[in-house]
Amino acid sequence: MKIYGFPLSPFVRKVVVAVKEKRLDAEVVPSNPSDPDAEFLAASPFGKIPAFRDGDFALxxxxxxxxxxxxxxxxxxxxxxxxxxxxxxxxxxxxxxxVLTPTGAPIVLNRFLRPRLFGTEGDEAAAQAAEEALAKPLAYLESVATGEWLVGAEFTVGDIAVASTVRTLGYTGWRLDDAAYPNVAAWFGRVQQREGWKAAVATEDRIISAAGL
Ligand SMILES: N[C@@H](CCC(=O)N[C@@H](CS)C(=O)NCC(=O)O)C(=O)O
Known part of the structure; x- marks a missing residue:
């Protein structure tokens, strides 16, 4: 099994966590949408990450x-x-x-990708505006994150997706305000304790450090 992409992306991390939760094995093949190779493009016709291959099946x-x-x-x-x-x-x-990922995207772009990866100046006003805009989806999540997992007793793809976005925002220095969002913070703490999440983060850390980030 192969996952093409870079786990800084919340979408790529979703797949890595899902694979680990299922105790499957997948090689993460670092793939750059700006410099795609043929193997990656065969699985991702629009050059977006993640892409995936399981034997002959690509998606x-x-x-x-x-x-x-x-x-x-x-x-x-x-x-x-x-x-x-x-x-x-x-x-x-x-x-x-x-909602959450596109709302927070200007923070990732202007406080991480531009200054750290692209070598250009970030637009701090845009990052600040995005930080303010995050209050609405976070307030919503705070109102519903009252059970063990977002849907209740079962850990689901919904938990993986929301937690993945929170982790990507963490790369920018942004931190979830535990006092303002205690339910979300407690839920995120539980996600971080899961074996599947920890295994995915270990894979991610290896890739990020190999890339010198
Ligand atoms: N709906 C897609 C979104 C994937 C996506 O937008 N990935 C971004 C990285 S976070 C990407 O590949 N961007 C490069 C591009 O659009 O060329 C998914 O869930 O996988």
Whole structure:
């Protein structure tokens, strides 16, 4: 199994965590959308990360890849069986992918990618505005993160996606305000204690340090 991408991306990390939660083995192949090679492009026709290969089967997009993984390797399930829980898991994945990540993206771009990777100056005003805009999705998550996991008793793709975005923001120096968001902070603490998460972070740390970041 191969995962193409760079685990600084919350979308790539989602797949790495899902693989580790399922106790599967995958090689993470560092792949750069700005300098794609043929093997990566064969799995990701639009050059986006993550991409994935399992034998002859290749696919891109974190949601599509995790859908495949959960169907092919069902234990432990990341998409619950009960209709309500399954839909809520996908909802939280969407909150992460389409609200939290894009809202926080100017922080990542202007406080990490531009100054650390691209060697250009970040737009601090844009980062500051994004930090303020994060209050709305964080307040929402605070109001619902009252159980063990976001959907309740089951750890799901929704937990993976939201936690993955929080971790990427951490690369910029941004920190979750524990006093303002105690439920989210306690939930994130529980995610970080999971063996699958810890294994994914260990893989990530190796890749980031090999890249000199
Ligand atoms: N919906 C996609 C989003 C993937 C995505 O936007 N990845 C970004 C990195 S975080 C990317 O590849 N950007 C480069 C590009 O769009 O060329 C997923 O869930 O995998």
């Amino acid at each position: 891109a997009d974190s949601t599509a890849i995790i859908t495949y993984l959960d169907a092919k390797y069902p234990e432990p399930a990341l998409l619950p069986a009960a209709p309500e829980a399954r839909a809520r898991a996908v909802w939280f994945e969407e909150v992460a992918d389409t």
